Amino acid sequence: MVDYMIVGLGLAGTAFCENLRRNNKTFVVFNDRSQTSSRVAGGLYNPIILKRFTLSWRADEQLPVATEFYSGLEQFLNVRFDEKLNVLRKFASIEEQNLWFEAADKNKLKPFLDVALAQNDNAALNIPFQFGKVLQTGKLDTKFLFDSYEKWLSENDKIYAQTFHYEQLKVEEDCVVYQNVKAKNIVFTEGYGMVCNPFFNYLPMQGSKGEYIVIKAKDLNERNIIKSSIFLIPLGDDLYKVGATYNREQKDNITTEKAKNELVEKLNGLLKCNYTVVGHVAGMRPTVKDRRPLVGQHPKHKNLWVLNGFGSHGITIAPWAAKSLYDHIETKAPLLAEMDIARFTND
Structure with a gap:
């Protein structure tokens, strides 16, 4: 037993x-x-819902537990899968910048929103209104x-x-x-x-199907996670994961051209460099x-x-x-x- x-x-x-x-x-x-x-x-x-600049559900309680947990698991397994990366939120307007400052002044959000706007120094990105930097963020190689x-x-x-x-x-x-x-x-x-x-x-x-594409972009040279209408996530070796889509109708793990085209269209509004799509994956999120x-x-x-x-x-x-x-x-x-x-x- x-x-x-x-x-x-x-x-x-x-x-x-x-x-x-x-x-x-x-x-x-x-x-x-x-x-x-x-x-x-x-x-x-990432503790912030970046569409509205609000805290994810109880993220301030969860993040310290998660940080300790993954650090302990890395030590136990003697591997590294947790990479500390900044999330930079692309602003679409001056009004969005002002909303960022308003949010950053709230007590629960202060630890996670940098009040100093981040300048874009990457010529391969289309960023007309600077970035907001989210703190205490990163990426796991799940x-x-x-x-x-x-x-x-x-x-x-x-x-x-x-x-x-x-x-x-x-x-x-x-x-x-x-x-x-x-x-x-x-x-x-x-x-x-x-x-x-x-x-x-x-x-x-309910379930929500999400699809990502993986691109290779030699001229992008970006080390931060970029959030616009999509996430652009650096993987190393000039590879980036781009996503994700949300589909509550299809209940499978099969990739679709429709989702790929949606991601490519949004990506084209963010990048000013050439890239090649080299991967495409799908999965069902357990949403309630x-x-x-x-x-x-x-x-x-x-x-x-x-x-x-x-x-x-x-x-x-x-x-x-x-x-x-x-x-x-x-x-x-x-x-x-x-x-x-x-x-x-x-x-």
Whole structure:
């Protein structure tokens, strides 16, 4: 018998596993890599919603937890996947600059918005009205993070690289049994794949498909993350990730020409240099109708739990929400009502 069984190994699953490891709990993971959102995402952590210059939901609480978490994970795995990069927000007008100054004067936003506007010194960028610089930002190489963590799990016989078949799960009074594994608790961290989970598919997972392109631009030479109507994210070796699109109608991981053309059109308004599209990826974000996470206990089965619904802010939310769920299970610490799935039990 192990303490926990985890299904899924994106940001939520990895964060929860790390809480277990750090607290000397025994666990195994089932993961078939069917959910690609965390792997193909831009990997940004940024506490500000840059369309409106407002703080992301509880980002001031989440960011310190995330910073400590990823630093600790880098040390444990002896790898580097966290790169501190500035996010520069392109202004479309003088009016936007003034709104930036207004926002930067608010107490909760002061730590994250630089009041000194950043000049553009890159001739390859079309920037008529300077930049606003966001502080405490950066980029995770999520694919490298997950590959490194899976390697450790595999070396320690903690992962089953296979699809989880829900109908084979036996839920007993004090444990769950799946094939040859018995666990005190099972935590589902499947991202958008939750829509196929018969225990939790009653929850209002909407899902939003996002697509990115990767370009090669030898004359761009940009080290900052640039935000206009799209994000331009430096990857090294003259490569940049550009995105993302938002599509709530298509529920798949298939790339589309429509999304590619949309990104290229927006990119052409930002760049004044030549580039070549060398990659194109897509994934389903686990978005929820009220834009809050899905965390908590199944209403009937007391050893079934869910950790999901982080949308496009998984990098900052996941370590914080995972710790909240772990503390709730182990010490009965209350869950924040805003993210507790009990809010939907009676829907």
